[in-house]
């Protein structure tokens with residue numbers, strides 16, 4: 507049986523993952539409106555990934571005798587000044603999520619909850635991959651001139667992302 511303190515912390519992380527999903531779906535809408543269907547697609551898959559991150563913890567808390575209590579989500583930011591600023595916001599958000607996962611892991615260690623430590627190791631790896639992927643996108647975007655004409659080819663490349671490749675960290 508999971509301690510209440512841990513169940514509460516996991517529930518807060520479930521909310522954070524759903525909030526991430528919501529943020530990326532709003533970014534996808536911005537890209538779709540800006541005639542960047544490839545980027546819109548990439549961010550929509552990110553929405554799916556974040557939803558999976560949330561539901562993985564949702565299932566875990568139940569498997570450990572706890573209960574998921576879904577909390578309200580904030581309205582996500584929906585306007586951006588450029589595509590670079592969209593991906594910089596993704597990076598900033600992922601750094602924030604990494605700090606949350608690390609704090610949750612520390613709590614699991616302090617509370618000697620070994621199953622939670624094991625599942626969180628998956629999230630720790632995932633955060634390393636997500637931060638590296640978005641950093642690479644930002645670097646490449648800057649190389650092609652930010653929001654200049656080469657953006658068309660860049661957008662087409664992001665359109666090729668698949669959910670399988672993203673879960674293995676190559677998206």
Ligand code: FEO
Nearest residue numbers: 523556559603636
């Ligand atoms: Fe679920 Fe992108 O962290």
